[in-house]
Amino acid sequence: MPSFDEVLKEAGEFGRFQKRVFFLLSQTGITFSSLFASVVFLGRAPGNFWCRIPGAAELSERCGWTLEEERNFTVLPLLLGNESAAGQCERLDVTWDASASCSSPLGRYGNGSPPLAPCHGHWVYEQPEASIVGEYDLVCGNAWMLDLSQAILNLGFLAGAFILGYAADRYGRILIYLLSCLGVGICGIIVAFSPNFTVFLIFRFLQGMFGKGTWMTCYVIVTEIVGSDQRMVGIVIQIFFTLGIIILPGIAYLIPTWQGIQLAISLPNFLFLLYYWVVPESPRWLLTRKKGDKALKIMRSIAKHNGKFLSPHYSEITITNEEVSNPSFLDLVRTPQMRRNTLILMYAWFTSALIYQGLVMRLGITGGNLYLDFFISGAVELPSAFLIIVTMDRIGRRLPFAMGNIVASVACLITAFLPEDIPWLKTTVATLGRLSITIAFEVVYLVNSELYPTTLRNFGVSLCSSLCDLGGIIAPFLLFRLAAIWLELPLVIFSILAAVCGLLVLLLPETKGMSLPETVEDVEQL
Numbered sequence: 001m002p003s004f005d006e007v008l009k010e011a012g013e014f015g016r017f018q019k020r021v022f023f024l025l026s027q028t029g030i031t032f033s034s035l036f037a038s039v040v041f042l043g044r045a046p047g048n049f050w051c052r053i054p055g056a057a058e059l060s061e062r063c064g065w066t067l068e069e070e071r072n073f074t075v076l077p078l079l080l081g082n083e084s085a086a087g088q089c090e091r092l093d094v095t096w097d098a099s100a101s102c103s104s105p106l107g108r109y110g111n112g113s114p115p116l117a118p119c120h121g122h123w124v125y126e127q128p129e130a131s132i133v134g135e136y137d138l139v140c141g142n143a144w145m146l147d148l149s150q151a152i153l154n155l156g157f158l159a160g161a162f163i164l165g166y167a168a169d170r171y172g173r174i175l176i177y178l179l180s181c182l183g184v185g186i187c188g189i190i191v192a193f194s195p196n197f198t199v200f201l202i203f204r205f206l207q208g209m210f211g212k213g214t215w216m217t218c219y220v221i222v223t224e225i226v227g228s229d230q231r232m233v234g235i236v237i238q239i240f241f242t243l244g245i246i247i248l249p250g251i252a253y254l255i256p257t258w259q260g261i262q263l264a265i266s267l268p269n270f271l272f273l274l275y276y277w278v279v280p281e282s283p284r285w286l287l288t289r290k291k292g293d294k295a296l297k298i299m300r301s302i303a304k305h306n307g308k309f310l311s312p313h314y315s316e317i318t319i320t321n322e323e324v325s326n327p328s329f330l331d332l333v334r335t336p337q338m339r340r341n342t343l344i345l346m347y348a349w350f351t352s353a354l355i356y357q358g359l360v361m362r363l364g365i366t367g368g369n370l371y372l373d374f375f376i377s378g379a380v381e382l383p384s385a386f387l388i389i390v391t392m393d394r395i396g397r398r399l400p401f402a403m404g405n406i407v408a409s410v411a412c413l414i415t416a417f418l419p420e421d422i423p424w425l426k427t428t429v430a431t432l433g434r435l436s437i438t439i440a441f442e443v444v445y446l447v448n449s450e451l452y453p454t455t456l457r458n459f460g461v462s463l464c465s466s467l468c469d470l471g472g473i474i475a476p477f478l479l480f481r482l483a484a485i486w487l488e489l490p491l492v493i494f495s496i497l498a499a500v501c502g503l504l505v506l507l508l509p510e511t512k513g514m515s516l517p518e519t520v521e522d523v524e525q526l
Contacts, residue, residue, distance in 0.1 A: 004287060004295075004317055005227070005515045007310065011299050013227025015306030021225060021279050022233050025218040026240040028272065031184070032215040033244030034251070034265040035207065039150045040374060041252035041261055046134035047126040050075050050088055051119035055096035063102035067124065089140035093117035129257045136197040145197065151473050152201050156208020158469040164213035165462020172289075173221045173282045173458065174275075180213030181272040188266020192259045207266070214269070216465065220458045223449045224284040224516070225302075232389055234446040239385045245378030249371040284516070288455045292317050329463065331456055337509075337524045341451045344504045345444065345464040348401075351501040352441040353471030355408060355494045358479050359434045380431055384438040396512040397447050398505060404440030405502030408433045412495040416488035437498065450511040451526070453519050 012018070053074055060070045074092070093115040121137055128134035138146045160180075168176040187207035194200035223234050248265075255261050283295035283302075296317055303310045333339040360377060391400050411433030418426045445465075452460035482489040509526040517523045 002317060004284060004518070007296075007299050007317055008227055010308065010310055011303035012306030012308050014230040014233070015302070015308070017302045017305035018226050018230070018233075020305075022222050022237070024275055024279060025222055026237050027268075028181075028214050028218040029237055029240030030244035030247065031265060031268050032211055033241040034248050035153075035184070035188075035211045037245055037248055037374075038261065038265055039146070039153070040370070041248065042132050042258045043138070043146045043149065044131050044133070044252075044370060046128065046131045046139075049123050049125040049134065049139065051091035052122040052124050053091055053094060053096055054122065059096045059102070065102075067126070071124070088123075089119055090116045091119050091122070127256075129259070131258050132200070135258065136200065138197075147476055149201060149204060150476070152205045153208040154469045154472040156205040156210075157212040157472070158466050159205070160209035160212030161216065161462040161466035161469060163209065165216060165459050165466075168213075168217050168220070168458040168462075169285075169456065173217050173224075173285055174279055175281075176213055177217040177221065177279075178273055178276055180210045180217065181269045183207075183210030184214060185266055185269040188262060188269070192262040192266070212462075212469075214272070216462050217458065219445065220449060220461060221279070221282050223446075224282045224454070224457070232393060232446075234449060235385055235388045235392070235442055238442040238445065239382070242378055242381045242385070245381065246375060248378075249374045253371050284454045284518075285458075287317060288518075331520075332452075332460055332463065335520055335524055337526065338452075338520060341508060341523070342460070342464065344508055345448050345451070346467045348405075348440070348444050348501050348505055349448075349464050350467040350471045351405070351497045352437060352444055353468035354475050354478070355412070355437045355498055356434075356441050357472050357475040358490055358494055359412075359430060359437065377434075380434055381438045384435055384442060388439055388442055392443070392446075392512070396510045397443060397450075398508060398510050401440060401443040401447060401505045401508075402502045404436045404438075404443060405498045405505065408436035408440065409495045409498035409502060411436060412491040412498065416491035416495070433494075440498075440501070447505075447508065447511065450514070450516060451508065451523065453517045453523055455519070457516075 050071055051074070052070075056070060056074060059065075065073070119140060123134075123137055123139060125134035132149070133139060133146060136142075136145070164176055164180060184207055187203045187210060190203040191200055191207060194203065219234065219237060222237060226233055251264050252261050255264060280298045280301070281294070283298045286292070286295040286298070299317070300310050331338075332342040388400060411429050415426050415429045415433065418429065420426075445461075448461050448464055449457060478493065479490045482493065511526070514526070517526065
């Protein structure tokens with residue numbers, strides 16, 4: 001009986017069939033990255049806003065004021081009486097009733113310094129529909145809730161890595177992929193029309209969970225249907241993630257409302273349900289579930305699409321002798337090599353995500369044009385995939401993986417101690433760090449899938465990548481808390497974490513040109 005890799009070589013390792021499946025599934029990267037970074041535009045500043053005095057709405061209607069006139073009566077006296085107040089988080093401590101005058105509603109406070117009171121839920125926005133900030137009053141004392149919305153999304157990613165990663169190994173790659181696409185679309189619509197912030201958070205969590213299911217599962221499918229010499233498609237698929245980052249500011253620029261942006265990044269997921277008719281189940285996975293006949297049928301279809309022909313004497317493909325059971329974390333650490341690989345990969349995922357998001361947020365706190373700055377920050381990532389493609393087939397996985405972390409470490413450390421009077425140089429070196437950590441981030445995807453056996457691959461990738469989501473949750477708190485002590489302290493911490501990661505990944509086995517391991521025993525012999 002031939003092995004799966006022998007049959008795949010005869011059917012075509014990267015023929016017309018694999019290229020079609022790769023292109024179709026790669027579109028998932030665009031929608032996932034748009035979801036990942038959407039908070040930047042869903043939570044953009046809502047323009048001018050101020051705190052409304054109780055009774056102002058009724059008085060404004062009776063007097064026929066415009067919003068600008070109401071603002072002049074509300075905010076200007078406050079500015080005159082207290083220069084430190086901006087009229088956003090504080091208001092005049094008065095109440096306007098039917099007796100208030102249209103020409104001088106403040107009455108006895110008109111020429112004095114009226115007392116102030118904190119604002120609680122009476123804000124007026126010039127563009128309330130532009131952002132969730134205006135929709136749910138995420139300003140002043142509620143501003144932290146905007147950060148909470150991104151933390152909740154990352155928690156959804158974390159839950160998806162465990163729940164849907166396990167489900168994909170248990171029930172099949174394509175089934176979980178399609179269910180996840182359906183979940184992202186439905187939850188995205190509910191998020192767009194949430195009646196309150198609590199409902200918004202609940203379904204943003206669920207959208208994150210299903211979104212992680214689409215991204216991780218499509219990545220594993222693509223990796224499993226190509227030959228060992230063609231697994232660089234795992235890096236190329238990252239380009240589509242970057243394309244999503246580049247396209248997102250264009251969508252946000254053209255669509256003025258946050259609901260429109262939310263729908264624009266959610267609805268395309270329903271189109272992916274059409275893949276049911278064109279993307280088959282992973283034949284590698286079918287073999288691990290003792291479904292050799294189905295796997296062979298799919299391989300014959302792949303060969304036909306690729307213009308090849310499988311030998312007629314192929315009646316069965318070698319099936320792993322490893323017993324298939326429900327995967328668990330213990331399976332990933334039970335043997336020495338698996339344990340070493342798992343612990344190093346978990347740290348690499350955590351470090352890459354923490355530094356990547358930290359550098360993104362640091363570059364974003366510069367003011368300027370939000371759309372242009374975001375576009376440029378995404379474009380910076382494009383060279384990373386091309387650098388990896390050029391180097392990894394020549395020198396392997398470990399060296400680019402290690403060098404990406406080491407260069408990021410050095411760049412962060414240099415940036416921390418560069419003087420403030422040469423901002424262009426600080427930005428340039430920080431951008432080099434961003435490019436380097438992006439390389440490390442993209443390599444860990446590929447290496448992770450290559451170091452686990454088929455029976456544990458989806459679960460292993462999902463579990464290790466869950467540390468990425470933990471890093472995403474911690475990054476904003478680490479950045480802003482440490483920056484309050486010393487502005488450049490986060491960069492020093494990033495430098496240390498990246499340097500340690502660069503050394504640890506050198507302990508991983510080289511997987512260049514090797515067949516994907518089918519069993520734990522194969523991993524132990526790498």
